[in-house]
Amino acid sequence: MSSDAQNKKALAGLTLAALGVVYGDIGTSPLYTLKECFGGHLGIDPTEENVLGILSLVLWALILVVSVKYIAFVLRADNKGEGGILTLMALARRHVPARVGWPLLLLGLMGGGFFYGEVVITPAISVLSAVEGLEVVTPAFKPYVLPLAIVVLTALFLIQRHGTASVGRLFGPVMMVWFASLAALGVHGILQNPGVLAALNPYWGVHFMAEHATLGFLALGSVVLAITGAEALYADMGHFGRRPIRLAWFFYVLPALTLNYFGQGALMLADPEAVKSPFFHLAPDWALLPLVVLATLATVIASQAVISGVFSLTxxxxxxxxxxxxxILHTSDMEIGQIYIPMVNWALLASVIVVIAGFQSSSALAGAYGIAVTGTMVITAILSATVALRNWNWPAYVVAPVLAGFLAIDLPFFSANVLKIWHGGWLPVVIGILMFALMTTWRRGRELLLERINEQAIPLEGFVESLEAYPPxxxxxxxxxxxxxxxxVPHALLHNLKHNRVLHERVVLMTMRTIDEPYVPEAERVKVTRMSPSFWRVEAFYGFKETPDVHDVITDCATQGLEFELMETSFFLSRETLISTTRPGMARWREKLFVWMSKNALRATDFFQIPTNRVVELGAQIEL
Structure with a gap:
């Protein structure tokens, strides 16, 4: 097979895989978007003008937000091929002064917090909206909808520890069938009322907003449901690359979504009663049950994509x-990106079950959905514009109108969703604020801890010289x-000398560093410096998508003249006991939160994969 043929085959495979992972969330939005736009809470009647207006808003939201903003612009902002809100934050802060870097850090952390809020709701609303299709089959199924949705989601979270490599092979083909079904159902509906294609003209969206100023603004809170999942395009760029994501969108996903939304619109014009569940009413009676099964599979895949995303973000x-x-457990020997984080998995499962039990229906959840998505959209616009200005060196007169154009779309969507805060929108906001507080507290707490350690630190160079001159x-x-x-001097070294009064014939000071790049080349992984005849310094560098491993560091050291015999090596770690005080630094409640988080953090022995039978821990008390 020629190289061109192999490249085309690889591109086709990546494009198919992108259908399953990248577009799961946005691909299941037709289940509930138009249903909520014409739901009773807004009071929009399915008249011709209203249907054409809403369809036009949905279509142009897909074009302007997904196609223009994310596909054409944001996907350009990659960090060695990787994407995601934290990656974007790191890029945006790379070439700015400190006074600007701090606000950008806060924006990135807010975006990360919003993502956690979205992840709790996405599996709940997606699976619930699919299983609710059983009520269309027969109302007798209604009592079983909630229990069945909980069973499906519980099974999904239970299999996470086994990894998704084997199941993942089915994602692309299943979603290919799903999008083909969306298109077929849409064509079936459009053929009944071809006049609905008039909504391709943006005039109808503008006309709807002009005629129904207040109602139109409120409707944006439901229209935005059509573009939930757009952030996944950027977050998953590192897995598939720009080209497969773009090909899948323009040649398969966007046409299928457009046809389905227009088919639902045509159905509502023909039968206003269909607004209760326009997606499932599009299907003939014989296809209803298979469609519910397919929809459930598609929503499970969409849920899997965001669960994997939150593992990666964490x-x-x-x-x-x-x-x-x-x-952090790796579930695949082949794919470094396939990981499983038990604490996050079980916290998510508990949260999703509580959310389903509390909200009871996808319509109720729709009130909570959207504010986290649109909040992240606003933050992405600001950070990506900063990258264009500082990293790509675009002139300000180009960046300013681009940013203004994005915010002109994102801010109305966000504002419309803010009004839903009393109807469930508080949930992702609370989750986002909680995660923001945890992340900022941990970061500031670590900075404060290092300050306190450095205050008490003895200069290393003079200490090493004295030990070489007058060795214990x-x-x-x-x-x-x-x-x-x-x-x-490390606390553990001081305590070892103080209590044991001995020193090994060779001493290595090892520091693990994480840089704001996704991966570090093997040749640049380890830096070894000989400080004296018996003292060495080792610095190991890891990217934010890599997991540190002391075994690998030791192996790399051997290539630079520092060889280890593991059975003759002891690892000394300082185990700090932190005490909250009234000293300036952080608020007392944040200090106490930081102390609690420190106590519950994974031990360095396990995180850095150090052989437990070679570890000595020495305690140190530090006042914050």
Whole structure:
């Protein structure tokens, strides 16, 4: 097979896979978007003008937000091929002064917090809206909708620890069938009333907004449901690349979504009663049950995509020092991106079940959905414009109108959703604020802890010189002292000398560093410096999408002249006992929160994969 043929085959495979992972969320939006636009809470009657107006708003939201903003613009902002809100934040802060970098950091953390809020609602509303199709089959199924949705989601979370490699192979083909079904149902509806195609003209959207100023503004809170999941295009760029994502959107996803929305609109014009569930009413009676099964599969895939996304985001946050260390398990030997985080998985499952039990229906959940999505959209617009200005060196007279154009769309969507805050919109806001508080507290707490450690630190160079000149009792072997900073003598080293009064014949000070790049080339992974005849410094560098491993660091050290015999090596770690005080630094409640988070963080031994039988922990008390 020629290289061109192989490249085309690989591109086709990536495009098919992107259908399953990237477009799961936005691809299941037709289940509930028009249903909510014409729901009783807004009071919009399915007249010809209203249907054409809403359809036009939905279509042009897909074109302007997804096609123009995300596909054409935001996908350009990659960090060595990786995307996502934290990646965008790191890029935006790279070439700005500190006074500008801090607000950009806060924006990125707010976007991350909003994503966590969205992830709790996405599986709940998606699966629930699919299973509610059973009520269209027969009202007798209504009592079983909630229990069945909970069973489906519980099963999904239970299989996470086994990884998604085997199931993932089905994602693309299933979603291909799903989008083909969306298109077929849409064509069937349009053929009954071809006049609905007039909504392709943006005039109808503008006319609707002009005629129904207040109502039109409120309707944007439901129209935005059509573009939920747009952020996934950027977050998953590292898995598939720009081209497969763009090809899948323009040649398959966008046409299928457009046809389906227009088919639903045509049905509502023919039968106003169909507004109760226009998606499922599009299907003939014989196809209803298979469609419910297919919709459930599609929503499970959409849920899997956001669950995998939150695992990835959490790992990035841990590596960037925004969240405490936690257990991160790799579920695939082939794909580094396939990970499982038990704590996040079970917290998500509990949250989703509580949300389903509390809201009871997809219509009630629609009130909560949207504010987190639109909040992230606004933040993405600001951060990506900063990247264009500072990283790409676009002139300000180009960036300013681009940003203004994006915000002219994003801010009305966000404002319309803010009005839903008393109808469930408070839920993602509360989750977002909670995650924002945790991330900012952990980051500031770590900075404060390093400040306190450095205050008490003894200069390292003079200390090493004195030990070489007047050595204590030496014992055979190598001691490795893990330290978070290269300044000063590690606490564990001081305590070892104080209590044991001995020093190994070779001492290594090892520091693990995370940089704001996704991956670090192997050749640049480890830097070894000999400080004296018996003291060495080792700095290991990892990207925010990588997991540190002491075994790998030791192997890399050997290539630079520092060889280890593991059975003759002891690893010394300082286990700090943190005490909240009235000293300036953080509010007392934040200090206490930081202390609690520290106590519950994964031990460094497990996180850095250090052999437990070679570890010595020495306590240190630090007042914050």
């Amino acid at each position: 790992r990035q946050a841990v590596q960037l020092g925004l969240l405490p260390r936690m257990s 009792t030496r014992v055979e072997g190598t001691s490795v002292f893990l330290t978070s900073t290269t300044k000063g």
